[in-house]
Amino acid sequence: MASGSRKLKIGIIGFGPFAQFLAKTMIKQGHILTATSRSDHSQLCSQLNITFFRDIEAFLDAGNDIILICTSILSFSQVLRSIPFDHLKKPTLIAEVLSVKEYPRDLLLQVLPLEIDILCAHPMFGPGSGKDGWKGLTFVFDKVRITNEDTCSCFLHIFENEGCRMVEMSCEEHDKQAARSQFITHTVGRVLSEMEIQSTSLDTKGFQTLVNLKENTMKDSFDLYCGLFVHNRFAKQELKNLELALETVRQKLHHKSSDTL
Numbered sequence: 001m002a003s004g005s006r007k008l009k010i011g012i013i014g015f016g017p018f019a020q021f022l023a024k025t026m027i028k029q030g031h032i033l034t035a036t037s038r039s040d041h042s043q044l045c046s047q048l049n050i051t052f053f054r055d056i057e058a059f060l061d062a063g064n065d066i067i068l069i070c071t072s073i074l075s076f077s078q079v080l081r082s083i084p085f086d087h088l089k090k091p092t093l094i095a096e097v098l099s100v101k102e103y104p105r106d107l108l109l110q111v112l113p114l115e116i117d118i119l120c121a122h123p124m125f126g127p128g129s130g131k132d133g134w135k136g137l138t139f140v141f142d143k144v145r146i147t148n149e150d151t152c153s154c155f156l157h158i159f160e161n162e163g164c165r166m167v168e169m170s171c172e173e174h175d176k177q178a179a180r181s182q183f184i185t186h187t188v189g190r191v192l193s194e195m196e197i198q199s200t201s202l203d204t205k206g207f208q209t210l211v212n213l214k215e216n217t218m219k220d221s222f223d224l225y226c227g228l229f230v231h232n233r234f235a236k237q238e239l240k241n242l243e244l245a246l247e248t249v250r251q252k253l254h255h256k257s258s259d260t261l
């Protein structure tokens, strides 16, 4: 079989909203999925034809080609350290899709034995933005430690096949750019939510965009947003930049209004 078209056995750790969203496309492509999670997702898994394990050791015994970690950013360290990797039956690729990248990379390099491959990835879309397909949506990845190119390229093909824009980038560069873009987007969305903005009878297109931003942002868990801040070393400065920019705009308004009095 040509490289990239092999059907994979993928074991997912952390079967929350994002994992469920990814799993549907993986199953559609014919891959065989198993899952384990803190909560019991066995009912949903059986509907999706996914074998759900409550027991992590039984999950690791299942002989997956890839283990895909989809837990929250905040629980990643605890989840990773609780996995008995010595139960793996064969060389396995560990991939993760957290929305920050340096933090999981560093922990994976610390915790995983040298023979285990590591792929750090971030699909820059989710159940909302990807509901009508993944065509043109960005998939960022960093091949942190890859010896088995075939398994890694089969995994990347899942996203290539759906038409994603594949961007190979260092974890550091990802975090720098994501702090300026994704973290700011989520922060503005949460500020608008604190202001309780709602559609009015005379919405402009611009205002509708803000209402949509608020609604989309609030669909993600607070844990996810908090993780974007706590575990991206560039986010703190971007938050300061946003506060400073708001203050600058406020001062410009005050100067102008005192000029015109």
Ligand SMILES: NC(=O)c1ccc[n+]([C@@H]2O[C@H](COP(=O)([O-])OP(=O)(O)OC[C@H]3O[C@@H](n4cnc5c(N)ncnc54)[C@H](OP(=O)(O)O)[C@@H]3O)[C@@H](O)[C@H]2O)c1
Pocket (backbone or CB within 6 Å): 013, 014, 015, 016, 017, 018, 019, 037, 038, 039, 040, 070, 071, 072, 073, 075, 078, 079, 097, 098, 099, 100, 122, 123, 124, 125, 126, 127, 220, 221, 223, 224, 227
């Ligand atoms: N949502 C998106 O659009 C999106 C896009 C790209 C990447 N991501 C990344 O994908 C990951 C999952 O995101 P998400 O949207 O599903 O929501 P999330 O709130 O970031 O994570 C939910 C997942 O984390 C698990 N979890 C939370 N706290 C835990 C704990 N203390 N111990 C063990 N497991 C715990 C949950 O397990 P249970 O369900 O079993 O309770 C669930 O599987 C995150 O790292 C996020 O940054 C999300």
